[in-house]
Amino acid sequence: MGEINYVRGDATVPSVKGVKVIAHVCNDIGGWGKGFVLAVSRRWPEPEKEYRAWHRARAANDFGLGAVQLVRVERYVWVANMIGQRGTRTGSKGVPVRYEAIDTALGLLADRAAELTASVHMPRIGCGLAGGKWSRVEPLVTERLVRRGIAVTVYDHED
Template sequence: MGRGIVKVISRRWPEPEREFRRWHGEPTFRLGAVRLVPVAPELWLANMVGQHGIATRRGLRTASSYEADAGPPVRYEAIRECLTTLVTHARAQHASVHMPRIGCGLAGGTWAEIEPLIRETLCAHDVPTVIYDLNA
């Protein structure tokens, strides 16, 4: 938290980051879990757990130690589970989904792996989805 897109969102709406930090210690906090946080009328932010640890300049930091050979923090199956859950919420609210290229920054994932997950979940269920390229 506090870097990348989260930093930008937290400046505008601090509640999603506060909620994520509260949720972190609960039993329901696990890879693949989603929590929706209302930030405005008819606008929710989805806190999704799609990575284990964070990437740093020194290597990978997990909850227990630095593990340079453990690979990137991204967990593609967890992201698939998050997106599948998001389909249910979006369809129930007749909502669209707007997001950056999730999992491709500090999580260390690749868009070539993430984009098909979005197509197989949100797009396959006709959830209007907009991806923002923040590097453009």
């Protein structure tokens, strides 16, 4: 069994061959505009456009905690919009991250990555604005992706 590969760099420019899925966590209220999504939007308009359309039509689709939307942005690159946080602000119910939703989304992502024979690339999902702890997320990534034989690279952005 492999392990997570940690590198310094930008998760939106994975430098490996083959099909790649760039995974990140989105909120469940249709907000897009802070954090890693800005880097995604600087490279490709489609993930934001598709996420907003998915949210607008949520009465008729699977939009909600734990759901995943894969958006093709290049011939060999997809972006996985994973709904893993409730709202955007820390409040009486704590931080926005929802570990159970990230776990569910990673399971769905694993199925799609396996179908595409893709590697998965991500920042430390759920740990920025969502307020999560990597010590809680890392075991989910290992369990859902790495144990299925999917190559995972986690990027720590260079400031």
